[in-house]
Every structure is written in structure tokens, then in C-alpha cells.
Amino acid sequence: MTDRLRGRRHVLKLTGAAIGGVAMGSAAATTNRGEPGTERWHHSVTGPITSSPTVVDGTVYVGSDDFMLYAFDATDGDREWFFTPAHGQAKSSPQVIDGTVYAGFRIGRIYAIDSSTGDDEWFFEPDRYELSSPTVAKNAVFFGTGAVVPDGGEYVGRDLGIYAVDRTSGERLWRFETDGAVDSSPAVVDGVVYVGCDDNTVYAIDAHEGTDRWQFQTGDSVTGSPTVVDGTVYVGSHDSRLYAIDSTSGTDTWEYETDGPIRSTPTVADDVAYVGSDDGSLYAIDTANGSREWRFQTGDAVESSPTVVGQTVFVGSNDGSLYAVDTRDGSEVWRFETTRSITSSPTVVDGIVYVGSQDSTVYAVHAGVPGSSGDSRITQGVLGHTNRWSTNSVHDEYVPIETRSDSTDGSDDGMPGFGPAAAVTGIAGAGYALKRRLDSRNVSRD
Numbered sequence: 001m002t003d004r005l006r007g008r009r010h011v012l013k014l015t016g017a018a019i020g021g022v023a024m025g026s027a028a029a030t031t032n033r034g035e036p037g038t039e040r041w042h043h044s045v046t047g048p049i050t051s052s053p054t055v056v057d058g059t060v061y062v063g064s065d066d067f068m069l070y071a072f073d074a075t076d077g078d079r080e081w082f083f084t085p086a087h088g089q090a091k092s093s094p095q096v097i098d099g100t101v102y103a104g105f106r107i108g109r110i111y112a113i114d115s116s117t118g119d120d121e122w123f124f125e126p127d128r129y130e131l132s133s134p135t136v137a138k139n140a141v142f143f144g145t146g147a148v149v150p151d152g153g154e155y156v157g158r159d160l161g162i163y164a165v166d167r168t169s170g171e172r173l174w175r176f177e178t179d180g181a182v183d184s185s186p187a188v189v190d191g192v193v194y195v196g197c198d199d200n201t202v203y204a205i206d207a208h209e210g211t212d213r214w215q216f217q218t219g220d221s222v223t224g225s226p227t228v229v230d231g232t233v234y235v236g237s238h239d240s241r242l243y244a245i246d247s248t249s250g251t252d253t254w255e256y257e258t259d260g261p262i263r264s265t266p267t268v269a270d271d272v273a274y275v276g277s278d279d280g281s282l283y284a285i286d287t288a289n290g291s292r293e294w295r296f297q298t299g300d301a302v303e304s305s306p307t308v309v310g311q312t313v314f315v316g317s318n319d320g321s322l323y324a325v326d327t328r329d330g331s332e333v334w335r336f337e338t339t340r341s342i343t344s345s346p347t348v349v350d351g352i353v354y355v356g357s358q359d360s361t362v363y364a365v366h367a368g369v370p371g372s373s374g375d376s377r378i379t380q381g382v383l384g385h386t387n388r389w390s391t392n393s394v395h396d397e398y399v400p401i402e403t404r405s406d407s408t409d410g411s412d413d414g415m416p417g418f419g420p421a422a423a424v425t426g427i428a429g430a431g432y433a434l435k436r437r438l439d440s441r442n443v444s445r446d
Contacts, residue, residue: 036368
């Protein structure tokens, strides 16, 4: 069902501070004593950063609109390597497990990259379409695809749905068709893929078979990612509502309405759901009944997704600031200012907050609290994660999907079948998994 192609990667060697006249960025460390909300280091690159950092084994992995995926030393911000594919901005938030980085590039390949060297292992190409950030679970990488839209133009093409590919080989396992683009990153819990879609729907999909479990309809697009805790799916919609949905039945438990579209991915810690809204607020919602505990106002839309350490929640705002807010009463603890919007979602490791800004810089900021992110977004590996996710038991091996001809939709394309709400495509729209030679590379290292 897939073609394997061999290709060559090109080594980009640093010459001074530039390659071909393009500055490659620089790191700077501060000498403060670690006061809360002060900078530990920053590293500037050549494009805005909307990707959310993943921090594993002392390395920060993050993408940029300058078409590169970076690996920085978490201690001082020095660049360890960068990876640049044939094309595509690195808007995706990477995931790292077992020595491999998984990241999507616009438009549109998903790559598996060696975390220590930056060499690519394989890539999968679903016909050059936009990709959501990937999520790894068991032996599969799950990600959404969307239509390509040039600036001010019509759709170039449509490849709308969810893919599952083998995380070792890059071979396609299944594809689930939707009626809209999938910008939401999948959350995978107990063998079920939960994901939002521009067709106003939240989908629950069997992770092994790629078949529909249930669908939940909202009033507008769902571009944020779900988080799943204790049998409940929490997800926001552009209809301004945060929904709590029973993970088994797909029925609405409660909903809370904000004053603006929700693009932020919610996170849950200690029975409270935290989520940002385009109305400029960070909300704390009681998970038991959907009542508001407090509301914290920033200076612009909050598209960034929060993370929690102890009694502090951290989130970025389009006003250019990273905020630390007290979880008990919603009061501001500290504020760190950058020069452009922060839509990247922060990750906290060992008392340091890592976040990207659209001012083309990755920042490491003293959190003022010990410890690391422990909320549901981080522990489920959605939009950035820590070592804790990388060692989660969710990565126990799936039974591989075998090609077969007993498709329930009446087709005979060698892939699992779907019910009426979903379909598996055969050759049409197929991507390509490409294994790459070890003696060729698309990476530069200092």
C-alpha cells in the first residue's frame, strides 16, 4: 500500500554565524540569581515560534517557522543540532520517545528523527497537506491532516482526516476520513484516539482499527486538542464553550461558555480544568460540575495552552507575556514579557519554564516553584511534554495491523473498513513512507 523511496539528505555546515547569508540564531544566558519570572537563557532563531517545546533528557526540542526543528541544551540554550526538511514550516510540536523525535512539517510530512544526532530515520507524506502535531501511542504515530489554502486563495486540495502510521517504519496503518481539516492534535487514552475537527466535531476513534467509536457535535470548529481525565474528555470549541464529554458514550456532561472562541487546549490538575479563550482570559473550571472558580484576564487572546506545577499555572498570551498564576485564587504571581505573541504552550522541567514566542525566540524562565509539569496535557504528550510522558505505559506495544480483505465497508483495498461515518482510503490519497540512508542527512550540528 505504500512506496519506499530512497533519498539523499544534505549536510548544512555552519560557517561563522550564517549559512548562505542567513543568520542561524544565537543563545544568551543571564546572570540573575534565579528570581521567579526572570530569564535563565534565550535562543533567537530566524522565524516565529508557535511550536510548543518538548524537554527530554536535558534537551529542548522545538520547531520554528524558519523551516527548522531545533534541539537546544536545556541548561544553557546552546544549540545541539537543527533539522531542516525539503520544505515546510515546523509549526508542529514534537514528541520524543525511545531516542526518536516525531514532528510534522507544513506542507506536509511527518518525520522520525534521531534525537541525539538529528538524522532522519523515515518520513511519511500524505500528499503535501498541513499536519497537526503528532501523538505517539503504542506502536503508532497519530496525526491529523487538512486542506492546503494559499494566502487569499481557494483550497489547493483536500486530504481531511486522521492518520496512524507505524512509528518504527513509517508505514501507514490506517486513515480515518473527516469532513473538515484536523488542526487538533490527537489525545490517545486507553486505546482510543480523541481529536477535534474543523467540521465542528469531536471524534473518538478506535486506535487499533481506525473505526468510529462516537462523534460529538459542537457549534463551531474544534482546533484545540482534547485532554482526557478519569473518563471525561475536556475540549474547547470556537463556539466559545468548554465541553466535558463522557469518554465512553460521547454524551455531554457539562459545558461552560466563555466570551470568545477557544483555541487553547485545556489541561486538568487536582479536579480543575484550565483553559484559555480569545476573550483574553485564563479560566479555572471545576471538573465536577462545570462551575467557574476564577478568571484571570490578560491583555489579548489566550491561544496558548496552560500547564500546572504545584499551585501555579503557566500560560502565554497574545499580548506577548508569559504568566504565572496562583491556582488557588487566580492572582498573578509574575509576568515575563516578550516582544510578540506567545501562542506556544509552556513546558516546565525542574523549575524552569520553556516557551517559544513569535519574536523568533525560545525562552527559559525561572518558574519560582520546584518540580515539573504534571497536568493532563503534559502527561498525555499533547503540545509538548517531559520525561514523564516518555516513560508512560501508554507505549506498550499494540498488535500490528495486518493488511486484509474483509473490509466492513465493502471495499477490498487491504485496509480495515469503516462504518457509515468514516472511511479508509486505499490508493487514493496515499502517502509515502520513505526510509533514508544513514550516510545522507538533512541536519546541521554545532
